[in-house]
Amino acid sequence: MAQIVLLENIHPSAVEVFAAAGYSDIATHASALPPDALRDALRGASVVGIRSRTHLDASIIDSLPDLRVIGCFCIGTNQVDLATAMERGVPVFNAPFSNTRSVAELVLAEAILLLRRIPEKNLRVHQGHWDKSATGAYETRGKTLGIIGYGNIGSQVGILAEALGMRVIFHDVEAKLPLGNARAYPDLSALLAESDVVTLHVPGGRSTENIINEATLSQMKRGAILINASRGTVVDIDALRAALDAGLLRGAALDVFPVEPKSVDEPLKSPLIGLPNVILTPHIGGSTVESQENIGKEVAEKLVRFIQGGTTKGAVNFPELSHQDLAGTSRILHVHRNEPGALALLNAVFAERKINICSQQLQTKGPIGYVLTDIGNQADAALMDALRALPMTVRCDLL
Ligand SMILES: NC(=O)C1=CN([C@@H]2O[C@H](COP(=O)(O)OP(=O)(O)OC[C@H]3O[C@@H](n4cnc5c(N)ncnc54)[C@H](O)[C@@H]3O)[C@@H](O)[C@H]2O)C=CC1
Numbered sequence: 001m002a003q004i005v006l007l008e009n010i011h012p013s014a015v016e017v018f019a020a021a022g023y024s025d026i027a028t029h030a031s032a033l034p035p036d037a038l039r040d041a042l043r044g045a046s047v048v049g050i051r052s053r054t055h056l057d058a059s060i061i062d063s064l065p066d067l068r069v070i071g072c073f074c075i076g077t078n079q080v081d082l083a084t085a086m087e088r089g090v091p092v093f094n095a096p097f098s099n100t101r102s103v104a105e106l107v108l109a110e111a112i113l114l115l116r117r118i119p120e121k122n123l124r125v126h127q128g129h130w131d132k133s134a135t136g137a138y139e140t141r142g143k144t145l146g147i148i149g150y151g152n153i154g155s156q157v158g159i160l161a162e163a164l165g166m167r168v169i170f171h172d173v174e175a176k177l178p179l180g181n182a183r184a185y186p187d188l189s190a191l192l193a194e195s196d197v198v199t200l201h202v203p204g205g206r207s208t209e210n211i212i213n214e215a216t217l218s219q220m221k222r223g224a225i226l227i228n229a230s231r232g233t234v235v236d237i238d239a240l241r242a243a244l245d246a247g248l249l250r251g252a253a254l255d256v257f258p259v260e261p262k263s264v265d266e267p268l269k270s271p272l273i274g275l276p277n278v279i280l281t282p283h284i285g286g287s288t289v290e291s292q293e294n295i296g297k298e299v300a301e302k303l304v305r306f307i308q309g310g311t312t313k314g315a316v317n318f319p320e321l322s323h324q325d326l327a328g329t330s331r332i333l334h335v336h337r338n339e340p341g342a343l344a345l346l347n348a349v350f351a352e353r354k355i356n357i358c359s360q361q362l363q364t365k366g367p368i369g370y371v372l373t374d375i376g377n378q379a380d381a382a383l384m385d386a387l388r389a390l391p392m393t394v395r396c397d398l399l
């Protein structure tokens, strides 16, 4: 029953941050865990750190009464039931930038390898053939790269691709500033029709499920390449296999899959296994030494700032309150249902007990309000009980 539980081989830089902040009760696990083992490992935890493979659904979150905060040591947070965490008063943090460059570099490397048919040629040489031919091998220079999802990763891919001489076009559901010479394509089918390489950088979840499907694959330029290092749910894999079999696409590179193996010894099950013109990687787009060390440090620092100061700046599911130095004797974190009169009720408790408020911040987000109050008096158990007994209180903690 550790206070801090870190799963999925989170970089030791995270433990260093927790240790420097005075925490030693830390359990680390090298992989994601199956559901029963996960429940056992998380029992009693107040801080939980995961990466993309651990699913924290409502039933797991509800089974952890001591849980105060969740850290996703990655970009994606679709593996966590964010709404349930919010309603339980549990902020969720991630690392929105630290591994983006690693993904961008992998995508461009794959574009070059597939345009040159290197996966097939590599295999042939290993099999004893010396097939020295230029047929079907192209430079990236002058080719068109179509980026779907022009956020932190997509826009970096575009900049790096221009350095190789590629023409960059992108499609995004939001208006985005085009970097370099990139051009926005509001019409997805126009982008698909013009791109020699299409790369996906959208978030996971319902809204992007199977956006690459039989219909959109048929709109792609004949002989194009598809790269997906976003989420496995974004591409209909059976439709992709059919497009490859029919020769509509030259090749594909996939780093993410609808169902991914949980451990090192579990094989990937996919209709794409064995195709020489398909690069399959085990969700390592963001897995570089540089990015993992930075992510470990970045997310652990956010978690420490929350557990020691109540700071929620950068939380993905929670009202955001910035760091401020303690202005009084005690700090109280109060999470409540966002109802009219909530703050008045809270402050009535302070007033009745002649508590001097030195500083107070309130922020709301959807159904939740979050108040950080520094008081001049020493908070006692009776005060905390009174605050917890308020009808709109979700949770209340004393730092
Ligand atoms: N393979 C790996 O190891 C890694 C994968 N990822 C994944 O990469 C993806 C992108 O990450 P970031 O660039 O950091 O995210 P981001 O949030 O900065 O950018 C995503 C962009 O997609 C756009 N978008 C959303 N729905 C769209 C749609 N239906 N069509 C077109 N555009 C749409 C958004 O407006 C936004 O501009 C995420 O799914 C993330 O989980 C991130 C890091 C590592």
Ligand SMILES: O=C(O)C(=O)COP(=O)(O)O
Pocket (backbone or CB within 6 Å): 051, 052, 053, 073, 074, 075, 076, 077, 099, 283, 284, 285, 286, 287
């Ligand atoms: O950052 C992300 O969203 C990723 O997909 C990387 O996930 P990982 O930390 O490698 O499990």
